[in-house]
Amino acid sequence: MSRSPPRTCGTSPQSASPPSGRTSSPGANTAPRRSTRVADFAVPRAAEPPFLLAGDAASVTRPHTASGAVKALQDALCLERSLQASSSAAEALHRYADERSPEGARLVGLGRRLGRELVENTPDWPAMGPAEVDALSRAALNGTRSYLYGSVQR
Incomplete structure (x- = not known):
């Protein structure tokens, strides 16, 4: 499996004023922000026999999604269902990857959108x-x- 490099986002240390379209209220924190980098990624395919990636090994999402433990449990349940429904371990891993790979990508996308809206363009x-x-x-x-x-x- 090939893995694309982690995508990063950050805030500019010069961004002391609120983003366009948002106004600052009296007493709002307008101090310059420190630059912060966040890395997230999702593998293109969560399993390829004989290998399987689950939980954070398959996709790392930003904390805004609050999905870490739940995702790991969903991965485990999916693997269990796939093993029960398959005639071979390889078939089970293909089933698992077909179900869990898109979910990992969806959660990474959600984390990126939430990060842009709630962190990079912090609302007042x-x-x-x-x-x-x-x-x-x-x-x-x-x-x-x-x-x-x-x-x-x-």
């Missing part, structure tokens, strides 16, 4: 009311399922 949280937080959350989750909103569309 104190100035936002419930409707603005809801709208921001729905925009960040656009096109994905969420335990808060179900299937979200803009």
Whole structure:
């Protein structure tokens, strides 16, 4: 399996003013941000007989997704189902990869969107009311399922 290099994102140390479209409220933190790098990745295929990658070995997501332990448990359950439904270990690994590879990529994409909306373009949280937080959350989750909103569309 070939693995693409981790993608990184960061904030510019010069970004002291709020991103365009967002205003600063009195008392909001406008100090310059320190540069921070976050790496995430997903392998193109989570299994190729005789090898299998599960949990963070198959895809590393940003903490915004809060999916680490759940993803590892889902990977284990998928492997169990695949082994029970298959006549060989190789067939089970193909089934596992067919199901879990797209999910890892989906979670990495979700983490990147949440990172852009909530970290790189930090909202002025104190100035936002419930409707603005809801709208921001729905925009960040656009096109994905969420335990808060179900299937979200803009």
